[in-house]
Amino acid sequence: MVGLFKVVGGLVIALAIVMAVWMLAIGGIGGFAAGLVAALLYAFCGAVIFAFGVMLEHLKAIHRNSIRQSEMLTELLRGGPNAHLSGRDPAANNLDQLSKSNFRFKEI
DSSP: HHHHHHHHHHHHHHHHHHHHHHHHHHHHHHHHHHHHHHHHHHHHHHHHHHHHHHHHHHHHHHHHHHHHHHHHHHHHHHHHHHHHHHTTTTHHHHHHHHHOOOOOOOOO
């Protein structure tokens, strides 16, 4: 469906370009000036259709990634309370790990 919108939008834009060239060839500069408004209208409609297809593609990618991210969040939420049930302060454990760490920043 997404590809269809993109293809149709591209075809409408191509039709607008062909129509503008055809008006120039048939009617000279007077015909081109008269058909320019119609050609620009077709080109704009084609651009809107193409942009709608790109937007749908973007929303589809967001939806696909959001399912995976919500599963990861659910796993984190399920695993989070188990660490706090031990009765220890989780912040103290993290501070101990930081103080004993021999991590050094590399120079850039």
